[in-house]
Amino acid sequence: MNSISIIGAGRLGKTLARLAQGSGRYRVLDVMTRRLESARAACEFIGAGRPVCDWAQLAPADLYLLAVPDAAIADCAQALAAAGVVPPGAVVFHASGVSESGMLQPLAARGAHLGSLHPAFSFADPERAAEYFVDVLCALEGDAPACAALRTLAQAVGGRPFQLATGGKPAYHAALSVASNYLVTLTAMAQELARQGGVPVELLTPLLSGLMRQTLENALALGPQAALTGPIVRGDASTVALHLQAMDDAGLRAAYQALGRQTAALAGERLSEPARRQVLNALEPAEDSGR
Numbered sequence: 001m002n003s004i005s006i007i008g009a010g011r012l013g014k015t016l017a018r019l020a021q022g023s024g025r026y027r028v029l030d031v032m033t034r035r036l037e038s039a040r041a042a043c044e045f046i047g048a049g050r051p052v053c054d055w056a057q058l059a060p061a062d063l064y065l066l067a068v069p070d071a072a073i074a075d076c077a078q079a080l081a082a083a084g085v086v087p088p089g090a091v092v093f094h095a096s097g098v099s100e101s102g103m104l105q106p107l108a109a110r111g112a113h114l115g116s117l118h119p120a121f122s123f124a125d126p127e128r129a130a131e132y133f134v135d136v137l138c139a140l141e142g143d144a145p146a147c148a149a150l151r152t153l154a155q156a157v158g159g160r161p162f163q164l165a166t167g168g169k170p171a172y173h174a175a176l177s178v179a180s181n182y183l184v185t186l187t188a189m190a191q192e193l194a195r196q197g198g199v200p201v202e203l204l205t206p207l208l209s210g211l212m213r214q215t216l217e218n219a220l221a222l223g224p225q226a227a228l229t230g231p232i233v234r235g236d237a238s239t240v241a242l243h244l245q246a247m248d249d250a251g252l253r254a255a256y257q258a259l260g261r262q263t264a265a266l267a268g269e270r271l272s273e274p275a276r277r278q279v280l281n282a283l284e285p286a287e288d289s290g291r
Ligand SMILES: NC(=O)c1ccc[n+]([C@@H]2O[C@H](COP(=O)([O-])OP(=O)(O)OC[C@H]3O[C@@H](n4cnc5c(N)ncnc54)[C@H](OP(=O)(O)O)[C@@H]3O)[C@@H](O)[C@H]2O)c1
Pocket: 007, 008, 009, 010, 011, 012, 013, 032, 033, 034, 035, 038, 039, 066, 067, 068, 069, 070, 072, 076, 094, 095, 096, 097, 118, 119, 120, 121, 122, 123, 124
């Protein structure tokens, strides 16, 4: 049975530790935070582990998860390396979505294998997270022995691991941000425009929700290009111009223009060359003059 120690036992750390312990394939060894009370509470939640607050107290383990906030990972890696407690051949990994295992580099000099494991999942509430962590896609990156160990761990805790290309983390994480955060921003933009057009507040959600759900289903089922409808793919430049004239807010207009250009590119050969030129012309920021 492999042993795993957790440095940083917040929402993600203690959830993964509980799942690892519960799998029967890992033994949670040390649970380290900066305050003993939080380490003790985490051990209680995990149902295993020894609360620790001092790097020098860490026992040798097979795996170390640095589940501290992203901004603290590099310093913790440095401190863990300096403590000289990590045995050669151990796997040290973090769970950041955007950073790679390179930020753990000081531990390579100690003979550790380095990786990262990012579950595409929200750990807002650890109790619920532990319950619903089923078939969750987990992005892996790192050296070959680390990735092999993390693949096994991800499967044991209920995840579905997949490998990222080296250097791919920032683009991978940007994809998740666009899919999640920008979808929320688009919802707000659509609501604002509908409100400006006189749609009663209580009808904003009913008006947009059916259309948004259907469009998302189509984009995921048919692929984005085939799912595209509306004035841009039809080459209706005059409608695009009317939309922009209706927008008083410069930020909203700039976002509409930028997304319009992306939409024209996505339309590909569904848009004839003359129509594409007219649409791109209508989307030009120069159209904003006088506002
Ligand atoms: N939350 C999510 O949904 C989610 C999803 C995917 C990935 N992640 C990644 O998971 C990692 C952890 O995120 P989280 O949301 O679990 O954070 P969190 O809930 O804020 O927990 C951070 C933990 O680290 C401890 N800590 C902070 N600084 C420390 C330090 N210098 N040394 C030792 N322990 C320290 C904190 O305890 P004390 O304050 O008591 O020290 C706490 O236990 C991050 O890399 C994040 O990007 C999170």
